[in-house]
Amino acid sequence: MRDLSDLLENRKIIKSKLIDYGFNQDYVFEKTLSNPNFKAVISYEKDTLFSKVIDLEMDEDYVLVDVKTPIGKFAAELKIEYEIIITDIIEKCTRSNVFKLSQTKRLMDKVENTYNTDLEFLWEKFPKDAIYRNKDNNKWFVLLVALDKSKIGLDGEGEIEIAVLKHDNVSNVIDGVSILEGYHMNKKHWITVPLDERISDEKLFELVENSYNLIS
Structure with missing residues (x-):
């Protein structure tokens, strides 16, 4: 069995998407290859994915598809088909995991x-910028960004992660420490919250709820 952790670096597996893709309730996906004597099996375990091809006639793993050295034409064709399946699952069932702060x-x-x-x-040009939107109207209510502290006027060096949220009373909530003026958005209607524990989760979630309600 092949550990796919190397392909999942900076990716997060979305378990619900695995189910949508066709994984069963034990998070195992099986697909018969173009040669019906072989089956690809992809499984989710311990926060990563594992894969293998089974030779159904021999009832054993067909390990040639996982070797990096040159292999024969038959094994090479199976390997191409197998790799396409793996790539498709990673593309459709994972997302970028650039945000690291707790x-x-x-x-x-x-x-x-x-x-x-x-x-x-x-x-594509801003891989550390992402949004959450209301699926009913496609309006954003959270912008997440990883950026240098200096870009939002914070002291110190290094990167910080922020949430940019809509607010209906911006002037009264900005304190210059835990809530700043909106980054890259209309400063009359948006605020920036650094996500380095300077604000409580309770207060942060209240601000998110308010932002969601304002765009709904």
């Missing part, structure tokens, strides 16, 4: 579980 991850879990929405990376 509070950012808690925010992402909260938003996805509460509003049934997925993180979207819309801009």
Whole structure:
């Protein structure tokens, strides 16, 4: 069995998407290859994916599809088909995992579980910018960005992650520490919240709920 962790670096597996793709309730996906004597099996275990091809006639793993050294034409054709399946699953069932801070991850879990929405990376040139939107009207209510602290006027060096949220009383909530003026959005209607624990999760989630309600 092949461990696919190397292909999942900076990717997050979305379990619901695995089910949508065709994985069973044990998170195993099986597909008979063009040669019906062989079957690809992809499984989700321990927060990663594993794969193999089974020779159904011999009832054993067909390991030639996982070797990197040159192989014969027959095995090479099976390997191409097998790799296409793996690539398609990773493309459709995972997302970029560029956001690393603990509070950012808690925010992402909260938003996805509460509003049934997925993180979207819309801009190829900005791989560290992503949005959550209301699926009913396609309006954004959270912009997540990883950027240098200096870009939002914070002291110190290095990168920070922020949530940009809509607000209906911006002037009264900005404190210059835990809530800043909107980054890359209309500063009259949007605020920026650094996600480095300077604000409580409770308050952060209240701001997210308010942002969602304002665009709904």
